Amino acid sequence: xxxxxxxxxxxxxxxxxxxxxxxxxxxxxxxxxxxxxxxxxxxxxxxxxxxxxxxxxxxxxxxxxxxxxxxxxxxxxxxxxxxxxxxxxxxxxxxxxxxxxxxxxxxxxxxxxxxxxxxxxxxxxxxxxxxxxxxxxxxxxxxxxxxxxxxxxxxx
Numbered sequence: 001x002x003x004x005x006x007x008x009x010x011x012x013x014x015x016x017x018x019x020x021x022x023x024x025x026x027x028x029x030x031x032x033x034x035x036x037x038x039x040x041x042x043x044x045x046x047x048x049x050x051x052x053x054x055x056x057x058x059x060x061x062x063x064x065x066x067x068x069x070x071x072x073x074x075x076x077x078x079x080x081x082x083x084x085x086x087x088x089x090x091x092x093x094x095x096x097x098x099x100x101x102x103x104x105x106x107x108x109x110x111x112x113x114x115x116x117x118x119x120x121x122x123x124x125x126x127x128x129x130x131x132x133x134x135x136x137x138x139x140x141x142x143x144x145x146x147x148x149x150x151x152x153x154x155x156x
Contacts, residue, residue: 001053003051003052009052013050013052014032017081020084031079034046034048046066048066051099051102053091060086060091062081063079063095065078067106073107077099077113082095103156110153111154112152118147129152133154
């Protein structure tokens, strides 16, 4: 069931991030920082909104999004991560749909998401294309030599 996370879900959110081999330690630490801001300051003040898909007390996946500074109705989708033992089971799609609906309720009109151009992220890029996102731009060698920044958007 998609819902707002509880403070106790933080350990599972970080575990899911760490278990996904595409994410490096710096990225895991980034999720930890966003989670801490969300828990201590709340969504309105921190600018970070989280959703989880839970089965009983087990977090299957999560999303994190927030309004983009200096824009009107533009939101960033920062993270969507699913427990790697259940990839391709529909959890990511449910989280994405729920995030889009929540963003609409917050007055969102455009979602921007960024991902890597590395081959290991090919399934991620295909997922976004299959769910109605448009490939807007690729910035060559953005993250490092050979690792492009790939930007997708979706108008709500």
